[in-house]
Amino acid sequence: MEYSNQRPPQNYSQMDDQKTLDLEESVSETIMRDLRMIAFKLKYVLIPKEQEDNGKELRNWDLWGPLIFCLVLAMTLSFKAESTTTSTKSDVFAIIFVLIWVGAFIVTLNAQLLGGKVSFFQSVCLLGYCVFPINIEAIIIAFFGSYLPFVVKLIPVLLCFAWSAYSSVGFMASLVPPHKKKLAVYPVFLFYLFLSWFSLIV
Amino acid sequence: MSSNGSALKGSAPPPDLAKQVLAQKLAQQIVNQIVSDDVIDDKIEEEENQNKEPTCCQMFCAPFTLKYYQPFFNDLTTKVIAQKLWASFFPFKATFFEIQDGKADLYGPVWIYATLVFSVAAAGNISGYLATPSNIAFHYNFDFIPTASSLLFGIALLVPFAIYMVMKMLGGRHLHLSSVICIYAYAQTCIIPVCIVCSIPNPQLQWGALIYAMINSSLFLIVNYWGELEKNIQAKKHIVIWLIAGCQVVLLLLFKMYFFLYVYTNPYTGSRFDQLTKIDRIDHSFLHHQH
Numbered sequence: 001m002e003y004s005n006q007r008p009p010q011n012y013s014q015m016d017d018q019k020t021l022d023l024e025e026s027v028s029e030t031i032m033r034d035l036r037m038i039a040f041k042l043k044y045v046l047i048p049k050e051q052e053d054n055g056k057e058l059r060n061w062d063l064w065g066p067l068i069f070c071l072v073l074a075m076t077l078s079f080k081a082e083s084t085t086t087s088t089k090s091d092v093f094a095i096i097f098v099l100i101w102v103g104a105f106i107v108t109l110n111a112q113l114l115g116g117k118v119s120f121f122q123s124v125c126l127l128g129y130c131v132f133p134i135n136i137e138a139i140i141i142a143f144f145g146s147y148l149p150f151v152v153k154l155i156p157v158l159l160c161f162a163w164s165a166y167s168s169v170g171f172m173a174s175l176v177p178p179h180k181k182k183l184a185v186y187p188v189f190l191f192y193l194f195l196s197w198f199s200l201i202v
Numbered sequence: 203m204s205s206n207g208s209a210l211k212g213s214a215p216p217p218d219l220a221k222q223v224l225a226q227k228l229a230q231q232i233v234n235q236i237v238s239d240d241v242i243d244d245k246i247e248e249e250e251n252q253n254k255e256p257t258c259c260q261m262f263c264a265p266f267t268l269k270y271y272q273p274f275f276n277d278l279t280t281k282v283i284a285q286k287l288w289a290s291f292f293p294f295k296a297t298f299f300e301i302q303d304g305k306a307d308l309y310g311p312v313w314i315y316a317t318l319v320f321s322v323a324a325a326g327n328i329s330g331y332l333a334t335p336s337n338i339a340f341h342y343n344f345d346f347i348p349t350a351s352s353l354l355f356g357i358a359l360l361v362p363f364a365i366y367m368v369m370k371m372l373g374g375r376h377l378h379l380s381s382v383i384c385i386y387a388y389a390q391t392c393i394i395p396v397c398i399v400c401s402i403p404n405p406q407l408q409w410g411a412l413i414y415a416m417i418n419s420s421l422f423l424i425v426n427y428w429g430e431l432e433k434n435i436q437a438k439k440h441i442v443i444w445l446i447a448g449c450q451v452v453l454l455l456l457f458k459m460y461f462f463l464y465v466y467t468n469p470y471t472g473s474r475f476d477q478l479t480k481i482d483r484i485d486h487s488f489l490h491h492q493h
């Protein structure tokens with residue numbers, strides 16, 4: 001999608017008459033507007049060239065994007081999980097869901113405790129958006145995994161893990177003082193490693 | 203300065219000017235003193251306020267605020283954590299409490315146990331996968347993750363608490379619960395490389411590696427607490443030593459028997475993760491007989 005001036009789509013209408021128009025617009029328009037906003041943020045977060053203003057766009061955090069990616073990942077992996085007992089599929093779904101949200105919570109808390117001055121939800125939003133490459137690799141492996149030997153499966157896993165980690169590390173490392181950078185960055189690595197491991201073995 | 207011929211009476215201006223400047227400087231110093239006194243007074247008042255009895259609500263809700271844990275992360279640097287991790291692999295040197303004057307940190311416990319959960323769950327499954335014969339389907343056991351989390355984060359709090367209470371009751375001094383939790387967590391660091399080694403399903407290798415981990419972690423704790431034990435708990439220090447060593451033995455037996463157990467093979471399918479399926483089959487055949 002092309003944006004001529006790189007401004008995000010308007011979320012909120014300022015004027016009253018536009019507000020009533022919002023209520024009257026069709027559901028598809030509202031949904032498309034939200035989807036366009038998610039797509040814009042995704043491009044912003046994952047393609048570093050787009051960040052001209054050093055992450056200020058993230059101040060308009062939203063949790064829809066992370067929720068969608070989390071659900072897609074959990075559903076992909078739980079469809080693919082073998083059902084030896086009926087509980088395995090729901091186990092996988094529950095583990096992935098809890099892992100993403102509790103993991104993002106703990107990683108953000110860690111960055112805050114180490115002295116990073118960032119709003120809690122901004123960081124959770126960023127970590128959630130960076131789960132998107134893991135989604136891609138999960139879908140690739142879900143569809144083609146049974147035909148590929150293990151070593152070939154490793155390549156997209158490592159690439160997507162590196163992409164996720166690289167996108168979020170830039171932001172995280174800028175939050176804390178330089179002598180604590182590695183301390184703030186390691187939990188992010190562990191978080192995405194855990195998720196990549198899941199998409200590899202399921 | 204007095205070279206211009208304006209009617210200046212001899213040396214009057216410099217002393218006056220100098221006096222003025224001196225008076226100004228003096229006045230400024232007095233004001234500074236007053237202000238800093240005020241500031242010191244304010245600080246003293248603040249400290250007194252803080253030392254007053256906290257309200258009941260404040261006492262109970264404090265562990266739920268972020269500020270409560272801030273002191274444990276304040277002076278951390280990457281170098282300090284690296285030093286502590288490195289020290290945990292050399293149990294014969296009692297240097298842990300000399301790093302940063304023994305200041306406890308909570309970064310180590312949280313992330314060491316998180317890494318351990320991941321390593322143990324992954325290594326346990328890898329060793330099971332490599333151990334199942336190739337004609338049997340391997341089923342990844344997802345239960346390892348919640349089990350490992352509950353086990354490790356449970357012992358992270360309970361065992362240090364037990365050690366702390368026992369040492370305190372036997373007369374130990376200069377002990378803080380937070381520092382016991384901290385050193386106990388760093389003692390478990392050696393289990394992470396041991397897990398990677400244990401992913402090879404050879405039983406002798408696994409036992410050897412786990413015994414090394416057990417000895418390393420117990421020794422680390424005992425050697426670092428030796429000064430404390432010698433000074434304050436002379437007679438009964440063997441109680442503490444047995445407690446520490448016993449907890450480590452139990453933990454590593456649990457690891458071997460649950461995560462790295464591959465000797466059991468299900469006679470129906472040949473895979474070790476099919477225990478539930480075996481029970482299901484028995485139930486179904488039983489029900490089948492009843493109808």
